[in-house]
Amino acid sequence: MPLLELDGVSKRFGGLIAVNDVSLKIEKGESFGIVGPNGSGKTTLFNLISGIYRPDSGRIFFDGQEITELPPYRRAQLGIGRSFQIPRPFKGATVRENVAVGALFGTLSGKIDVDSALEIADHYIEVVGLHEKRNDEAERLTAVEKKLLELARALAMKPKLLLLDEVVAGMNPKDVDRVVDLIKRVKEEEEIAVVAMVEHVIPAVMKFAERIMVMHEGRKMVEGPTLEVLMMDEVAMVYFGESKLPGE
């Protein structure tokens, strides 16, 4: 049984079809990449999975249960954590408080009191390496730190599935390596399936993802083991235009 299953999911806004009949299966603990240019429907797909939008047609299953009609907070509690393309931390709150929200509300495993939530928060802040800033207000973090904060916040939810929206965009190569290593490590430690979505094909991510899917104009174009997919000519044609090889 796959962890996440999308069955012919579509979503339209007015006349525009943002996601068109996408089916997808993701296994427990898997690393999966979604690649596609801007406007190809990736973010909408994430919003459909995390519940911000309801699909117009199609069904979504998670961990053996249909979640198509569940509100976002229920899905989060079932184990779907996510980050946003443009980080959306709770600006006025401190880093600790931000992460504690994830620990407090992101799980189904009974109510956690504030103190234990703060302990969990401290742990994940340590994990992502923000401990020196834990009492700073989130709005004073740098862009990279905000992404790390979102990661910690999502991890504190103890997710089974982590949806990462452009998590390394705009980072320098050193930071990219650091973050990818970090994700790999927590993925192993916590047995999380990770779905990372990227616009530009970054070697580090390609190495990290076991399988990828390429989206184009709201449709799933191809899906398969990373290297295989990237070798396909049609992918190169659509996605890279005239050029040939990914990631130089």
Place this chain on the structure above:
Amino acid sequence: MKGKILLLVVIAVVLGLAIAGCAEKKPSETPTPTPAKKETPVSTPTPAPTQPQVEKVVVGGTLSLSGKFANEGKLSLWGIQAALKWINDVHGGVNVGGKKVKLEFKYYDDESKKETVQSFYERLVTVDKADVLLAPYSSGLTLAAAPIAEKYGKLYVSHGGASDRIFEQGYEYVVQVLSPASKYQSGALDLIKSIDPSAKRVALIYEDNEFAKSVFRGAKEHAEELGFEVVFDKTYPKNPTDLTPLLSEMKAANPDIVLGGGHFADGQLLVTQMADLKVNAKFISIIVAPALPKFYEALGTRAEGIAGPGQWEIGVKYSPEAAKQAGLEYYGPTQEEFLKYFHEVAGEDVQPDYHAAEAAGAILAIAKAIDTAGTTDSKALRDTFSKLEFMTFFGNFKIDPQTGKQVGHEMVLFQWQGGKKVIIWPPEAATGEPYYPIPTWEEKEQGKLATK
């Protein structure tokens, strides 16, 4: 940055002063810039109150100088100041323990809002040492401050709380100077009954609020007693912008007489829209709005023939002579004197209306009661009030000893005739003949006035 810190400090200091400021009893440090500066009582610092020696008598009250009753509040203040001129300058003050002392009036602005009044009345009693309280304007505010008056056992004289219900609450110290709401439209009905027995159909159109409902419940009862047929009885909510729906329905009911109104703005609107829609009636009487000269200024000839009840009008025949005839004592300035004093405080071009007169009447009643009782003790004053029967320029004064409700005062009915208010009812107070039936709107458009 510095500016902010400075401001913080300033706020802190001001708040600190608050605590000190409320505490300190500084009776004279209030330079009150009122529209009429000379009348503001500037009290001298009172020495330690040795028992029987009274230096002055203070009447305290709030007036609605801002907010929805600001219009009435302003006129009341002038009326009070005019009455004080007579009491202090002509009469020489009030008699307390055989000695004439000055009567002072101390006031605050309640902004026509209910939560301010209790604190001001408490201040009036405790800081300003008011001996007698003048109740605020309107029934609501009168009720709101009553617990303070009762708590301190101060006489609480109402010059603007017309609702009959105030006097059904069992207050000990509440005394009314003006005629209660239920009487407002009685005069108009009595008048029509006496001059045109064929006019039977009465329409009532009024504001949906406490005061107007009291007025028109009284009017309806009175109309039915007199054998009128009430063919239309509808309200409109506060601050209407368009009365067309009501008026077109009323027009269809074809009334002979229209009684209506509520407050200033809606009263003006009612007449304007009746004119627009040519809703004609033989007689129209509107409460509150027509009493002010601004009503005629706003409506021009459309105001011709419109009548309205008043607690008082310029020209009413309450005078020392009238008092003698009635076997009553007359107290206070004559009407001419009152008008003179009023113009001194308010300016030559302002005419007093009944709001000014009823406030002045209240102050005069207080002065009269103190004079009679020779003390400012509330109990003695209340007992004196129960027995008092006298006349001022505002009219007769006599209360129901039990409830404090006014029973002696009579309302008048005036009518706009040729740009002037003429008193047409009751006959003994009238300064002119009623113009009946009033000109139609079409005739008024041709320039016809309600004059013979």
Place this chain on the structure above:
Amino acid sequence: MRRYVRPMIPVIILYLTLLLVGLSSESRWQPVAFIMFYIALGQALNMFLGMTGYVDFGYVAFLALGSYGMALAFSSFSSLGLWVILLGFVLAIIMSSLLSLAVGAIALRLRGAYFAIATIGVNEGFRYLVEGVRLWGGSEGIIISSTMKDIFGSDLSNYISTFVADIMVFVIGFIAAFLTVYIINSRIGYALMAVREDEDAARVMGVFATKYKIMAFAMSAIFAGLIGASAWTLKLTYVFPEDVFNITYTVEAIAIVMLGGAGTLTGPIMGGLIYGFLRYYLSTVLPGFQLLVVAPLLVLIVTIFPEGVMGYVKRKVRNTRFEKYII
């Protein structure tokens, strides 16, 4: 524990000072009660506005229903004797919370200004329903003075109106402050913080935003109802719909919260203090002209402290040892 105690220290100091000033002389009690009304009003509104970031222009409807609750207890259950006051408070709680749940369920789906103004519709609609179908005395309202006198006698009635009702407002304000501290440090507080900062992000992190919004809304409404029941009905002894559904009170409450700093604990207290004091003090100095001074002062303060006075102080004490006391 210290988490709850430390921030309460400035609150307790402010409240005690006010109480002592009020009790120190007869002349100071009502002014303090006047200021206290605004403080309590600010605190009650802050529970919703400060915590969730939602504005409710129709907020005054909860005060109105609370005051009707108390008035109805007196007009319909006067045989209960002293218990009628308790019943009044219970009715105030029930009526204001029911309305808040109804409004919450319907209108909290709307975002931002749409919600704010839809609630005006609720308030005005309710008012004209009361007047239109002559509910609870219609436009003539309910006067309870004589009933109060029948039950308690004249002296005790006056005592209730001029002292007990004010003490009730004090107590309500204090409980509101304590509850605020508790909420800020609890799960609810974290949830509301998340909703206020970014509702969508909060949802995908597992926060059942609607539930917490309605919780805050209902709590805030209950406090408003209690304030209405004591500061209006018990104190002023009458309820006229025209007065109690007046939107000005909402705007004043928002002004107080913004003056002090939304979402802070001491903000509404400072805001109420500044607003109430300015109005009272200037009225005694310049009767009739006080608003001409108060209004520009409000504008001045907000241009200098856009985050409110306590919002500014909170920022200033960050990373100092006072940090834990000002929240």
Place this chain on the structure above:
Amino acid sequence: MPFLEQLAGNLIYGAILGAVYGLATMGLSQIFGVLKIVNVGHGAFIMLGAFTAYWMFTLYSINPMLSIPIALVIGLSMGLAVFYTVIRRLIGAPELSSLLATFGIGIFLEELAKFFWGPDHRGYTWNIGSVNLSITLIPYSKLLAFGMSIIIALILYSIFQKTRIGTAIRAVVEDREGAMVCGVNVTRIYALSFAIGIGLTVMSGVLVTLFVPVGINPYMGGEYTLKAFVIAVLGGLSSPWGAFVGGFIFGLLENGSYTILSLFPNVEPFSLTRFVAFSVLLIILLVKPTGLMGGEGE
């Protein structure tokens, strides 16, 4: 058929009233749409417009129609003055701080008006005859109010659609950062929008007096503020055109529902018309949470 005749008459008046309401709301929507400021002092500016018409008429016998441009100029300059002294400092501050500021400004204007002109309720009579539609009579002054409201709304519409300034304002409404990048001076657009909003509002005050030429007093604005808020939301808050449509709906509901409500016994039908109007607002918002002409989201 007196019932239908009355209904028709009421609806005609409702439409006229609605146009005036609509115009009286457009300024509010304009300011909210661009600056995200809820102007709780809105009514005070309507009051200023009403007084403008009143003083022009009584002191200089100036036809109220000619007061419209005068009011516009007064409004525009007041708008600029208020913007540069107060509002500009609050851009970027918490949203509600501007609410406190406009609250203070509103009170200040009312008190100033009372200080200079007194609290009296004033009015003027500009009787230029009326047209008889057999079911009802309509004074020409009210028809002028109706016509002028529509003309002003149309002029505003074309300014917004056709001119550079209009385009820049729309750009700021849609995407502030984007507009800034494209070289639009956002502060200036804010100032302009605020001034236009206030100008419209003061101007609508003149039209209000064409419909209700009496009861002009310093505190008259409160009722219009309330209705303007509701109408603005009905139409979709940041859309001045929506506001205009919302005004129509509100006017028609207020007047139209009376004829039906008056059939019920033991109620105050006219008070209930407002209940109906506000209830319909809520229903519309539940069906379409961003108002009739609101777009997706905010």
